[in-house]
Structure formats: structure tokens, C-alpha cells
Amino acid sequence: MLVFTPFSPAFSRASRGPTGCALALGLLASLQGYGQAPVARPRPDTLVGRRHRLPEAQVRAVRPERFAVGSQRLEVDSAALAQYRNGTAADVLGARLGLYIKNYGPGQLATLSLRGTSAQHTAVLWNGLNIALPTLGQNDLALLPISGNTQLSVQLGPAAALYGSGAVGGALVLRTEPDWRPGLRGSVQGDLGSFGLRGGSLEARTATPTVAVRVAASYRQAQNDYPYLVREPAGLVRYTMQNAALRHQWSISPDVAWRVGTAGELTASVWLTDADREIQQGVSVAGSNAREIDQSRRLVLGYRQVTPHGGQWQVRGAWFEDIINYSDQGAISNSRVRTTQSQAEYTAPLGPRASLRLGVEAQHFAAVVDGYGPDAITENRAAAFGLLRYDPRPGLRLSANVRQAALPAGLAPLTPTLGAEWDLYRPAAPDSLAAADQPGLTLKTSIARTYRAPTLNERYWRPGGNPDLLAESGHGYEAGLRHRIAPAAHLVLETELTAFYQLVDNWVQWLPLGAGGTYSPRNLRQVRSQGLEASTALRGHLGRYRAAARVAYSYTQTQKTQGVAADSDPTGLQLAFVPLHRANVTTDHAWRGWLGSATYTFMSYVYTDASASGFLPAVGLLSATLGRTVPLPGRTSLTLLLQSTNLLNRIYDSYPARPAPPRAYSVSLRFAYN
């Protein structure tokens, strides 16, 4: 599948010869890459091929990532993702990528902080559409089950030109990709774990030459009745966590892709999630029995068509409904938002070395929220964007993107992005190496402006909502080096070092500046974030043994740099809940049917207030997975997975007064048909 692309010379890193040759090389490289299938290898952004259906040319969608030249991107590969099949994005992003997640407890609210920014500063996209809750402008990662997606990646740094509002610290990109391999595949899994964890999932895929279908579903519940210790005047007292159960969490996601002729593809994806949670309060808060129902229904229809001249156009329409119903001791707060979105874009080749994408999108929100009063609130937003990728020569890749959004309160800041990657040297290497494994030293840099549209809560909440609020604006720079060597056959060592600097201006803060001293959001602050990200990954295989290891370190200094007198948070101090140092080690091993994997994440202390006085101490957490797959007759297999989190049994709070669970185990049994 996906063998033909009209933009191959421009996008192929292996394009060293004439166009046709490059195409072939890229294809070959991809094939080799697939054969090796090392863990944690980023998908090459060249052509991808599989052995099965080579003769059939079909159009591969041109991803926005192609226009993100010079930006740092992290991807969780499918093998790792498979271990978290019954988990959520919160489980994966913390353990596998070492990102900082502000987590109120297992299954409780979990938000991502990329490069020191806040939860609202990460755009979350599913199949190309922003799925952030319009009311809150953020996503609870604990409500994004992994089973609904086949790909998960994070782009760091400002990226509004590509991903729209909210891509200030970065973007979380979720996708479901059609699997065109013919025949039926499927698996069913059951999970059992500590503190009342029960779960199950199933996945089935099938494809004919023209239709590919995937259905995935997962279920999870957990009592979360784990023990924790409290210091009391008489000494340490052991308690059991109350009112923290995940009563149920469902995710169902059917996807269909239909090839219309040789030039078109129609896709329909649905993602239904439903969670019923007890809301864990701080352990010193008594008497709460808070509970929250979160339901999201997402539907996206897309059509993609290749023109005879090698261009590609795509239209998408989406309908989302997000429900949050919260109650505590009879106090009720309900909200329902319906979002319709549409996108149209055209991607054109500009000669053999460049491509240009032009697009428009529109969003309509209709919100019925208790906090806004009895009437429904509607809001429209629109944006236009242009993305240009130009590779003047094989060792130099450039991109220039721009987006202009129109918001109800006026135009958002224009958000251009420039990016460059320059191969400083690229030694001769065996052609058998995948493009992404080609040794060399690459200099990469990008500069971007970005924005975040005010959320519906910020505009309409009563009291205090401020309809005149401006979009937050930001800009950032990053520069770095990527070095790759292949010291031995079947061994690749990749090292990346990135320095970044970014400012967020008009940062929204709720202050008692409204009528009668009510809290009201204002564009008041400037926040600066700067730091370093270093990682090195080794992957290779020897016979049937495959191994990968990655060590990453981040230094993130984030401070408020400007404010007003009414904003009492001091300047020049590290923001609360931004660890200065983070480190992450992951290692994966596979041999015959065995699988072993471990992750270690270290977080330095985080302040818990803006005065930088209270803090949560540093913590290092280890988790591990051991698995064994036994092939069974009739193309079936059985996999047993044993997993443990907090293996070192660290006692720590994931958030102030929210003790994290002690060492916990789970066991999963998966039956697969291939």
C-alpha cells in the first residue's frame, strides 16, 4: 500500500539521485525498515511500503508533520503502544516520553505541560481535528483511552500554523490509520490488576482491496482503594483511599476507509468515550462524594482525492459532543458542548522539490453550560493557512507556514513558522539502511509564532467571563543537532540536542478585577520558558534478539516575566508544577516470544504555589512489563503480559494532598488472530 506519492523527491531524505531513483530508493529503504522493525524507531517521513500489496499504487496522505521541519517530535511506536492498550494517554506520555503530567490521582484529571506551559497550551488533535474541550480549552488525558488510536505523537514547541489554537507548548497528535493488509486480524484481551482494576479490550481489522475496517473497544474500571499514610500528631496513620473509583470507562472506535477509484479515499472515524468517576479530593478534605460523568462522541468524515497533476485535496467534516456532568453532595454542574468543524485543503507540488498546502477551516460551538446561565452559547471561529515545504537540495529541508485565525473578539495574531534542517555531513552508508537510520549530523532550527483562542469558560462564565479577552500570543525559537551513527550492522545510535526559548504574552489569568471583586480572566502576563532537551537512543538487533534503549533529559525553566500590580504572583520564580529537571529512561527487549520493557522517570521537585515556597519533592518512578507470546495453531497466539507501576514503591504525592498508589501490578492475557 501507500507506494505512490506525488511529492516523493521533496520529502524523501534519501533523494540523492534523479527523481525516479529516489523514489525507488525510498521505497527500498522503507521496506528494509519494516523488515527490521526495531522498537522506538520513528516512522520515516518518506514513503512507506509493506510487502503485501506492492503493485497497487495508492495515495498516502501528506501529513502536517512534513511541514514541521526543524521541530522536535516525539513518537510512541506501535509496539510500545500495544503495552498500554488498556490504558490512557496519561499512562503512556508520562512513562514512555517522560513528559510532565499534572495528575490528581489514578484515573483522575491528568493534564500535560509541554515546555513549562499550562494544560491549555497543548493542542490535542484526533485525525487532524482539534478535540480540546471548548469550555476548558484543554483535555483530560485520563479520558483519552489508547485503544481508540493507532498512532500517538507529540510535537514540542509553538506550532499554531500547523495545529491551530492552543499549540503553544506543543501538540498531541492522535490518529487512527487504516490497515490495508488483506484478511482478518483481531485480538481480545482481559486485564486484572491491583486495587480493583478490571479491564478488557478487543480489536478487529479487516481489509479488502477497496475497504479497510477497524473496530477497537476497551473497558476499564478500578476501585483505587489503595493505602496511604498520613502524618498525624500521634505518628504515621494508614488510611485507605476513598471516593476515587473509576466506576467505568468505555471507549469504542470504529473506522472505515473506502477507496473510491484509484485517486480517492473516503474515511469515516468514530470515537465514543464514556467515563464515570468518583472525584478524589485532597486527603485532608472531608465529606466530599464528588462524581463526574464525562462523555465524548466524535465523528469525522473525510474525503481525499489526488488530481492528475499530482496534487491532493482533502475535505473533512466533524461533529463532536462533549458532556461533563459533575455533582457533589447535591450540588450539580452540567455542561454539554456540540462542535461542528469543517476543513478543506489542497496540497500542490511546486516542481520536484517543493509542495504547498493551502487550507481553510471553520468551527462552530454550541454550549449549554450551567455556569453560563440558562441559554445556549454559540461561537464561531475560522482560520486559513498556508504550508510550504521546500527542499532546495537533498541535504537541506525548509518549511514556511502561516495561519490566520478569526475569533469572535477579532483576529488572532498571525502565526507564521519557519523551519530548516541542514545535514552538516552525511557519510556514505549502506543503501540498505532506512532513511530514518541514515547516519549523519543534522542541524535543525525553527522559529514560530503561536496563539491560543480564549475558551468558552473564559468568555462566558458567570460571573466573571470576559467576552473581550484577547487570544494569548506566543513566539518561540529552537535550535538543535541530531546525530546518527550506525556503529555496527543492525545497530543505530541517535542523539538529539535541542535548546528552546519561548514567550507567551497576554497569558490569561483570573483575578478579582471583575464587577464587585469577582474573579475575571484578563490578558495580563508574560511568561518565558527556556531550556534544553537531550536524548540518545540506541536500537538494534542480533539474530532474533531486538533491543532498544532511550535516555532523555530535559531542563525547563519557566518564569513569569511581566505582570500588572493586580496580579500578585511574583516574577522571576519558577512556575508551580514545572519541574526544572526531568529524565526518562526506557528500554525494550524482545527475543523469540519474550518481551521485556522498563521505564524510569525522574522529576525534580515542583513548586506548588506561585511564591515558590511549597513543593512536592523529587521522585523517580520505575515501571516494567514482562510478556510472553505463544503461537497457537490456526494463525492464533496467546500473549501474557505482567506489568507493574511504581515498582520501587515510592511514597509520593502526584499532586498536593493526593497520595499516589503504591506498587501496583496488573496481568493481561491477549488472544490474537493474525
Next chain:
Amino acid sequence: MKKSLFTLLAGAAALASCSNPEDEFGPLVPRAPGVYVLSEGQFGQGGGIVSAYGISSKTLLTDAFGSVNKSAALGDVVQDMGVVSNRGYICVNASNKVEVVSVPDFKSVATIRNIRQPRYFASTSATRGYVTSWRGPYTNYAPGKVMVLDLTNNTVIDSITVGRCPEQLTVVNNTIYVPNSYDNTVSVIDASTNKVTSTVTVAAGPQNVVADQANNLWVLCSQPYGTTSTPPAALARFAPGSTAAQLTLPFASSGPKQLRISPDKTQLYYSYGGAEYRMATTATALPTTPFMRRNFNGFAIDPRDNSIYGAVSTGFTTNGYFLHYPAAGGKAIDSVTVKVGPNGFAFY
């Protein structure tokens, strides 16, 4: 050399022991006279504390309860503290408890649990205490209670149903006056029977009741908690035993709070429009010029020297501070940083 090394090691050990939170011999409450400063802390994070400040030594023990009691956390949202003889009673609002400590050393004596949403403490004697207690969730409040405490064994012995969101109560000659801040009433309780004897109607949102030199009652009525449309705020005076207001002084806008009275009971103080006002109990009109141009989140007058303490809260995520002024006001003598949300004082 050997001796100096030993000294160094001993010193290091002493330092290490000082910083070890598990050490029973933590820092001590500064020597009296002193003032306890209450900090609410961030809701849900369990960071409510009481700081102890030595007035003559000018030293601060930031977390008196934790320092003295094996790093125990006091709880979530420290609301009020009353002192009766050598005991302190701390209302920890979100933790639904009253912590009892010995004064001045702040050693834990008892924890009285299951007092829902405790707000303010008052006592009629060394053995009898009263705590106002809210019932029901935010904006859906039910009639509250006044919990009756036996201070000899720190137990709840009775409860009295009053109006919604009972706030800062006061005791005058064995009678307890309870302002029901989500209603427009003051409940009057006979402390000998623990029964409501009458309910006085006032303007909406009574927050505090104080008694002056002539045993007149002053009631400050302001915006009920969580409401957005405000009825006119007012300061009302009641003659002893009367259920009809003798004098009602309306405010131009909403938001007066923290009605206090001087130790000699001749001067009223309240916070309004971002400033602190002072008014003689003989006055018949509200003052027009502020006493201090400061927005205090807590205000108290030290009965020993009439000096003034004002707490300044700078939001829910930053440390606050308190200011210590001479009795006449004017320039602050001290400014001391404390934890998030300082809202009140008690003296030792």
C-alpha cells in the same frame, strides 16, 4: 584539630537534626507575647497552617502545628481559632474538624472530627464551646448548626439548628448570637438550655455580630456567599434584648466584611471597598474616610496593647503577609510573610 572536627561534626549533626522533620525536637513556638496567624492554604492541597510570631523576638514559626507535632498537617482551609484559657480551638473548614492545641506551645491535644464545614468558634466558659457549622453544598445550602462542645473532654454534646451558613457568632452574658449569612436572620440562643429563643430579622447576609460597651449588638450584613446579585449591605444596631433595629446604616455598594470591635468596645472596624474603616459606637453615620487604605483579609486588635494586626492575602496561589501597626494606626511596625491566604489572628 581533632576537637574542631568534633565540634564541626556535632554542629552538623545538630543542624541535620534541626532540619529533620521527623525529629520530635523541632523548632518551638516563639516566646510569648505572641500572635498566631491563620493561613487558609490552597483549597484541596491540605496546606492550611497557623504561624506563630513572637512579638518581642520578632521571630516566626511558619507552621506551628506541623513543627511541634511530628510534621502533621493541620488540614485544609484554616478558618478560625479561638483561645480559651490555655487551649486553642482551630476550625479547619474543609477537613470538617476542630483541632485542639495547647497554648502557647501548640502541642496537639485532641481532634474533634465530624463537625461539618466548621466556621467560627466562641465559648461561654472554660468548659463550653460553640462552633458554627454549614450544611449542604455550595449554593444549595441547608439550615446550619451550632455545635456545642464540652471543652473538658473535647466532644460534641449537642447541636442547635439555626439558619443557613451561620457565621461569626458572639456571646453576651450567656446568650449566643448567630448571624445566618445565607439568610437575613440572627439566631439567638440561650446557652443554659442550648435552644434558639428568638430569630431576629436583619438585612440579607449577616456576617458578624459584635457587642459594644453598652451591650448594643452590631450586625454587619453583606453579600451572601456565592450570590451574584447583592441586596444593599448594611450595618445595624440593636439595643440589648431588642429584636428591632435601632439604627440601620446602609452601604453604597456591596462587600463590607470583617466587623470587629476594639478591646474597650468603643470603636468598630470593618473592611469595605479595599480599605479599613473605624467608627465610634456612638456614631450615627458610616465614616466616609478610611482609617487605613489597606484591603485586609483579616483584622485584629491585640487586647494587651491595642496594637493592630492586618492580614493581606494576595490570591490563592501566593504567600500572603501580615502587618503590625501601633494602636493609632499609621506606619506599620512589622511586615511578615506567611503562607497562602492569611485570614485571622489569635493572641498568646
